[in-house]
Amino acid sequence: MNQALLVAKNLSRRKLRTSLMLVAIFIAFFLYGALECFNRAFHSSENSGAAERLVTVNRINFTMPLPVNYAGRVRQVEGVTSVSYQSWFGGYYQDQRQPLFMFAVDPVSYLEVYSGIQLPAEQRRAWLTNRSAVAVGKTTAAKYGWKVGDRVPIASNIYLRKDGAKAWEFDIAAIFSDPDDTAREGLIMMSHDYFDETVTFGRDQVNMLVFSTVSPKRNDEIAKAVDALFANSEAETSTDTAAAFNRAFVAQLGNIALIITLVVATAFAAILMIVGNTMVMAVRERTREIGVLKTLGFRGSTILSQILAESLLLALLGAVLGLGAATLAVAAAGKFIQGFGSNMNMTAGVFLGGVGWALLLGLVTGAVPAWSGMRLQIATALGRR
Amino acid sequence: MGRVISQVTAIASMNIRSIPQRLWMSLSTVVAIALVVAVLLAFLAMGNGFRQAQSSAGAEDIAIMLRDGAQTEINSAVTREQADLIEEAPGIARENGRPLVSAELYVIVDGTSRANGLRANLPLRGLALGGVALRHDVRIAEGRLFQTGTNEIVVGRSVTREFAGFDLGKTMRLGQSVWTVVGVFEDGGTVRESELWGDVGVVQSVFKRANFFQTIRARLQSPRSLPALKAYVDADPRLKFAVQSETEYFSEQAKQSSNLIQKLGWPLAIIMAIGALAGALNTMYSSVASRGTEIATLRAIGFGRIPTFAGTLAEALTLAVIGGGVGIIAATLLFQGYSASTLSANFTQVVFTFKVTPALCVSALVLALIVGLIGGIFPAFRAARQPIVGMLGDQ
Numbered sequence: 093m094n095q096a097l098l099v100a101k102n103l104s105r106r107k108l109r110t111s112l113m114l115v116a117i118f119i120a121f122f123l124y125g126a127l128e129c130f131n132r133a134f135h136s137s138e139n140s141g142a143a144e145r146l147v148t149v150n151r152i153n154f155t156m157p158l159p160v161n162y163a164g165r166v167r168q169v170e171g172v173t174s175v176s177y178q179s180w181f182g183g184y185y186q187d188q189r190q191p192l193f194m195f196a197v198d199p200v201s202y203l204e205v206y207s208g209i210q211l212p213a214e215q216r217r218a219w220l221t222n223r224s225a226v227a228v229g230k231t232t233a234a235k236y237g238w239k240v241g242d243r244v245p246i247a248s249n250i251y252l253r254k255d256g257a258k259a260w261e262f263d264i265a266a267i268f269s270d271p272d273d274t275a276r277e278g279l280i281m282m283s284h285d286y287f288d289e290t291v292t293f294g295r296d297q298v299n300m301l302v303f304s305t306v307s308p309k310r311n312d313e314i315a316k317a318v319d320a321l322f323a324n325s326e327a328e329t330s331t332d333t334a335a336a337f338n339r340a341f342v343a344q345l346g347n348i349a350l351i352i353t354l355v356v357a358t359a360f361a362a363i364l365m366i367v368g369n370t371m372v373m374a375v376r377e378r379t380r381e382i383g384v385l386k387t388l389g390f391r392g393s394t395i396l397s398q399i400l401a402e403s404l405l406l407a408l409l410g411a412v413l414g415l416g417a418a419t420l421a422v423a424a425a426g427k428f429i430q431g432f433g434s435n436m437n438m439t440a441g442v443f444l445g446g447v448g449w450a451l452l453l454g455l456v457t458g459a460v461p462a463w464s465g466m467r468l469q470i471a472t473a474l475g476r477r
Numbered sequence: 478m479g480r481v482i483s484q485v486t487a488i489a490s491m492n493i494r495s496i497p498q499r500l501w502m503s504l505s506t507v508v509a510i511a512l513v514v515a516v517l518l519a520f521l522a523m524g525n526g527f528r529q530a531q532s533s534a535g536a537e538d539i540a541i542m543l544r545d546g547a548q549t550e551i552n553s554a555v556t557r558e559q560a561d562l563i564e565e566a567p568g569i570a571r572e573n574g575r576p577l578v579s580a581e582l583y584v585i586v587d588g589t590s591r592a593n594g595l596r597a598n599l600p601l602r603g604l605a606l607g608g609v610a611l612r613h614d615v616r617i618a619e620g621r622l623f624q625t626g627t628n629e630i631v632v633g634r635s636v637t638r639e640f641a642g643f644d645l646g647k648t649m650r651l652g653q654s655v656w657t658v659v660g661v662f663e664d665g666g667t668v669r670e671s672e673l674w675g676d677v678g679v680v681q682s683v684f685k686r687a688n689f690f691q692t693i694r695a696r697l698q699s700p701r702s703l704p705a706l707k708a709y710v711d712a713d714p715r716l717k718f719a720v721q722s723e724t725e726y727f728s729e730q731a732k733q734s735s736n737l738i739q740k741l742g743w744p745l746a747i748i749m750a751i752g753a754l755a756g757a758l759n760t761m762y763s764s765v766a767s768r769g770t771e772i773a774t775l776r777a778i779g780f781g782r783i784p785t786f787a788g789t790l791a792e793a794l795t796l797a798v799i800g801g802g803v804g805i806i807a808a809t810l811l812f813q814g815y816s817a818s819t820l821s822a823n824f825t826q827v828v829f830t831f832k833v834t835p836a837l838c839v840s841a842l843v844l845a846l847i848v849g850l851i852g853g854i855f856p857a858f859r860a861a862r863q864p865i866v867g868m869l870g871d872q
Contacts, residue, residue, distance in 0.1 A: 108762065112755040116509075119752030123745070152652050152684075153585045153598060155551070155824060182552060189733060250552045293554075326653075326685075340595040344826065346819045347592070351738060358512045359749055365505035366756035373502060373763060 095394070099401045102378070109370065110406065116366050117410025117453070118417070120359040121446055125418025125438065126425070127352045128445070133426075133436035134348055137275045137338040144308045145205065146315055147337045148301040151328040154337075155180075157297035158327050160284075163198075165321060171306050171314045176201035177298040181282065182250035185236060192232070192246065194280040196287035199227070205302050208272045215240060215266035223286040225265035229277035231434055233267045235427060240264055246280075251291040260290065274435035302334065342432065360449070368457040371403050375461035382465050383473025396466040403458025404451065411450030415443050484780050488788030492768075493795050499764055506760040507800040509753035510848055513746055514804025514841045519812050520742025521840070522831040527739060527819070530829035531731035534667035535723035537700040538570075539611060542693040542710070542718040549730070549823045550583045550692050551600075557688040559716055566709045568702030569695045577696035579608030582677055584684050585825055586651045588640035590818075597818070599636065600825040601651060601673045603680025611696055615669065620645045620660035625676050628683075631660035633670030635828030639818050643673070652683040668727070668821070671828045694723070733822040750848050757852025761793050765860045773865045782861040789857035790850075797849025801842045808841075809833045 103110050148166065150156035160177060167175045176198050183194035199220050203209055211219075211227065218240075219227045226246075228238055238244060245259040253260065262282065270276040288295045305314050315331035322329045342348075375382075382395055419438040426436050496503050542563065547553035560580035563569075570577045582603035587596045606625060609615065623629035632643045642649055648657045656675065664670050681687050697703060703722055710716045721729075765772070772785055812831045821827040 109759055112759040112762075115755035116752045116759075119748060119755070123748060151587075153587050155585045155598070156684075188546070188548065247546075249546055249548055340597070343590070343593050343595045344597050344820045346738060346817065348738060355516060355745060358516050359752065362509040362512045362749070362752060362756070365508045366752075366759065369501045369505040370759055370763075 095398060095401070099398055099405060102374075102398070102402050103406065106374070109374070113367050113370055113406060114410045114413070116363045117407060117450075118414040120363045121411040121414025121450065122418050122421070123359045123414075124356050124446055124449065125415045125442060126421050127356055128442045129418065129422045129436045129438055130433050131349055131352045132439065132442065133275070134433045135339075135342060136273070136435065137342065137432075138335050143333050143335045144304065144311075145334040146303055146305060146311055146318075146331055147334045148303075148318055148329045148331040149299065149337070151319075151330040154300060154341075156327070157294070157299065158301065158329065160296045160298050162322065162327075162329070163201075163298070163301055166301055166303060166318055169314060169317050169321065171310050171317075173304045173306055174201055174204040175301060175303040176205040177284070177301045178202070178281075179284065179287065179294070179297065179299045180250075181287070182248045183246045183280065184249060185244060185246050188247075188249060191249075192280055193278050194226075194246070194282065196284040197281045198284050199281065202281065202302075205304050206270070206273075206276065207304075208270045209268050209276065210270065211266045211268040215268075219265040222263060222265055223283050223289075224261070224263060225283070226262040227266040227268055227281045228264055229279045230267055230269045231274075231277045231426070232280060233264070238264050238267075240267055251287075251294060253290055254292050255290075274437075275432075278434050345432065360453070364453065364456065367403075367406070367453070368460070371399075371457050371461050375399055375465055379468065379473050382468055383470050386468070386470050386473065392466040392468075395468075396462045399462035399465050400455065400458040403462075404454030407450045407454035407457065408447070411446055411453075415446045419443075481781060481783055484784035485787040485791075488775065488780065488784045489791035492764075492788045492792040495768075496792065496795070499760070499767065502760045502763055503796055506753070506757045506796050506852070507803065509756040510797055510800025510845050511804035511807065513749045513753045513848070514801050514845050515808040515811075516749060517742055517746035517844060518805060518808035518833060518837060518841045519831070520739070520745065521837045522808070522812050522833045523817070524739040524742060525834065525837060526829045526832040527827070528731045529832060530666060530671075530827055531668045531821070532724075532728045533665065534669050535725070535727035536613065537722055537724050538697045539723040540569075540695045540697055540703055540706055540720055541723050541726045542695070542716075542720050543691075543726075545717045545719050547719070548733070550581075551585065551823050551825070553583075553691045555580060555690040555693055555718075557690075559718075560690060560693055562713065562716060563693050563695060563710075566695070566706050568697055568705035568709075570698045575607075577607065577611060579604055579611050579694045580677070580690040581608055581692050581694065582680050582684070582686055582689065583691040583823075584680065584686075586673070588636070588826070589642060591639055591641050597640065598820070598825045599640065599673060600671070600823065601630070601675060601680060603675055603677035605677050608677070608694065609674065611694055612664070612669065615662050615664045617660050618663045620658070622660055623674065623676055624659075626678060627676065628654055628656045628679060629659045630656050630673050630675040631662050632658055632673050633828075634661055634663045635666065635670035635816075635818075636673060637661055638816055639826070639828045654679075654683045666830060668730075668827050668829075671818070671826055693718075697722075730822050746844060750844055754848050754852050757793060757796070757848055758855060760796070761789065761853055761856035762859070764792060765789060765856045765863075768860075769863065772860055772863055776863075776865045785863075786857045786861035789860045790853040793853025793856070794846065794849045797845045797852070798842075800849075801845030804845065805838050805841060809838075 150158050163175045163177045178195040178197045181194040181196050183192040219225050242264045247259040318331045319329050422436050426434055543553040564576045564578050584601050585598045586601045588599040590597045623631055637643050648655055707720045710718050710720050813833045815831040818826045818828040
C-alpha cells in the first residue's frame with residue numbers, strides 16, 4: 093500500500109465528515125472568488141492606461157461645466173498630444189431608474205485619446221459620419237440585445253430636446269470593445285455636435301476634458317500648466333491623472349475593498365475553526381492505528397507528511413471546486429449588474445491567489461494533528477482507547 | 478406524555494451539560510454561527526441606517542416640486558417665473574399673508590473625506606431663511622444661522638463628522654468666493670445633515686445661476702391639500718412639474734440609491750450559513766458518535782426514541798443560540814452607530830450611521846436557529862435510530 097492510497101483511504105473512511113468539510117471549504121472559496129473578482133472589476137478603472145491620461149474638470153466639482161473652447165486651449169499646452177471632451181448625458185432606455193452610462197463626446201478625438209478602443213473600420217466610419225449615431229460598448233449592447241443598425245429611443249433625465257420630443261432616436265453605428273479597460277465596454281457615446289444641436293440648454297459646455305501627453309513622466313508638470321492657464325478665469329480647473337480621478341470617484345461609493353476583505357476574512361476564520369478542529373478529532377480517532385503504523389516501522393516524519401497531505405488535499409479540493417463555481421457565478425452575475433463591477437470575470441490572479449490561500453489553510457489545519465501524530469509514542473498510542 | 482417530557486428534559490440537560498467535553502468541536506460551530514450572524518447584522522444595519530437617513534428626512538405636509546422626469550434635485554430645473562406661479566397656488570399654507578414657499582438652488586461642491594483624504598461631492602443648497610424655517614426639525618446646534626446676502630454657510634452635523642475643513646469658524650473657497658461656517662445644524666442624523674446651506678441669492682450669483690433654481694418646496698395647509706396643488710400645476714402648461722410630498726420623495730430616493738452592496742446582506746449570509754451548517758452537522762454527528770454508548774445505555778434502561786431525538790436537537794439549538802447571541806453582541810459592539818457615507822441618487826454624499834435594531838437582531842437569530850435546527854435534526858435522527866445491542870456490544 094503506497095502513501096497516496098493511505099491518504100485517500102483516510103479521507104474517505106468517513107465520507108460524510110469529509111463531504112461536510114468540503115462543503116464548508118467550498119463555500120469560503122466560492123465567496124472569496126466571487127467577491128474578489130467583483131472587487132477587482134470595481135476598481136479596474138483605476139488601472140489600465142489611466143495613469144497616462146489626464147483629466148481636467150471644473151475646480152468646484154466635476155459636475156460643474158467647463159466651456160468647450162477649453163479643449164482648444166489645452167491642445168496648445170506644450171507636451172499635450174490629443175484632447176477630447178465629454179458630457180454626462182443622464183440617458184436611460186425605457187426604464188428611468190436604470191441609468192445608461194452615456195456621454196456626449198467628440199468622436200474623432202475620443203478615439204485618439206482612448207486608443208485601446210477597438211471597432212471595425214466600417215463601423216468606425218459610420219459612427220464618425222452619422223451625427224445621430226451612437227457607439228455602444230459590447231457589455232451594454234449585450235445587456236439590451238442591441239445590434240449594429242438598430243434604432244433605439246434614449247431619453248435623458250437632465251436635458252430636454254429643443255423640438256419638444258421626449259426621446260432621442262439613435263442609430264447604433266458601432267459596437268466596440270476595449271480589452272485593456274473592460275469597464276469602458278459598459279459605456280455609450282453620442283456625438284457632442286448632435287448634443288449641442290438638439291438640447292435646450294447646456295450647449296458648448298462639457299463636464300470633462302481628457303487628454304494624452306507625450307510622456308507620463310511629464311504629467312505633473314503638464315497638469316500644473318493646464319490649471320495655470322485657467323487660474324482666475326470664470327471656470328477654474330483641476331487636472332489630475334484619470335487613475336487618480338477614478339480612484340476618488342470609486343471611493344465615493346464607499347470602502348468596498350474593506351467590506352469585501354472583512355467578509356472574506358470572516359468566511360476564512362469560520363472554516364479555519366471548523367476544519368482545524370475536525371482534523372484534530374479525525375487524527376485523535378486514529379491514535380491506535382498510528383501506533384500500529386509506527387510499530388510496523390513507519391517513521392514519525394512519514395506520519396507527519398501523511399496527515400499534512402490529507403489536510404492539503406482536502407483544502408485544495410474544496411478550494412478548486414469553490415473557485416470553479418465562482419468562475420461560473422461571476423460570468424453569470426456580470427449581466428445583472430449595472431455599471432461598476434459589471435465587467436467582472438475570473439482572472440488568473442484571483443484563482444491562483446485562492447490556491448495560495450488553500451495551501452495555507454491546509455498547512456495550518458494540518459499542523460497540530462500532524463505534529464502530535466509525529467510525536468506520538470507507541471506505548472501511549474496503543475494504550476489509549 | 479409527562480414521562481416523555483421528563484425524559485426529554487433529562488437527556489437535553491445531560492447533553493447540554495456535557496458540551497464542555499466536546500469543547501473544541503462545539504466551539505467551532507458556535508464561532509461559525511456567530512460570524513454568519515455578525516456579517517448579516519452588519520449588512521442589515523448598514524442598509525437600515527442608510528434607508529433611515531433618507532426616509533426619516535421627509536415631512537408629509539411639505540410638497541416638493543421637480544421638473545417632470547428629473548427624479549432628483551440635481552437634475553431638476555425651475556425658473557423664477559415658475560417659482561412665482563407656485564406662490565399663487567391653492568393648498569399652500571400662509572403666514573402673515575405670505576405663502577410658505579421656498580425656491581432652492583442645489584449645486585455640488587467638493588469636500589475632502591476625513592477617511593481617505595480624497596475629494597467627494599457635497600451638496601451646497603441655496604435657500605432663503607424662510608426655507609430653513611420650513612424644515613421643522615432642524616435646529617442650530619452650534620453658532621448661528623447664515624445672514625441673508627452674506628457669504629456665510631451653516632453645515633450639517635454629518636458633514637463636519639465625515640469631511641475635513643467644515644468646522645465652526647472655518648473658511649473655505651467654494652466657487653469664486655470664500656465662505657465662512659457660522660453654524661452647525663442637526664436634524665436627527667437625516668440626509669439633511671449631509672448638506673451645506675447658504676443664502677440663495679448669494680449662491681446664485683457666485684455660481685452664475687441668476688434667477689435659476691432646482692426645486693420648490695412648499696408647506697401645505699395639511700397633507701390633504703396635496704391634490705389641490707397637483708391639480709393647479711397640471712392645469713398650467715408653464716408648470717411641467719412632478720409634485721409629491723417630501724415623504725414620498727425621500728423614500729423613492731432611498732430606494733433608488735440603495736446599491737448592490739446594501740442588497741448583498743441576505744444572499745451573502747445565506748451562502749455563509751450553508752458553510753456554518755456543514756460545520757454544525759459535523760459537530761453534531763461527532764457528538765452523537767461520541768455519545769454512542771451513552772445513548773445505547775439510556776435506551777436500554779428505558780428512555781424512548783423521542784427523548785433521545787429531542788436531546789440531540791436541544792444540544793444543536795443551544796449551540797446555535799449561543800452562536801447567535803455572540804454574533805449579535807459582537808455586531809452591536811462593533812457596528813452600532815458606525816458612521817459611513819456613500820453616493821446618493823442625487824450624486825452627492827449621504828452620511829449615515831449603522832443602525833442595529835431589535836427587529837434585525839431577531840431575524841439574525843432566526844437564521845442562527847435555522848442553522849441549529851437543520852444541523853441538529855439529521856444527527857438527532859441517527860441518535861434515535863441507533864440500535865441498542867450493536868452499540869453496547871461494540872466495545
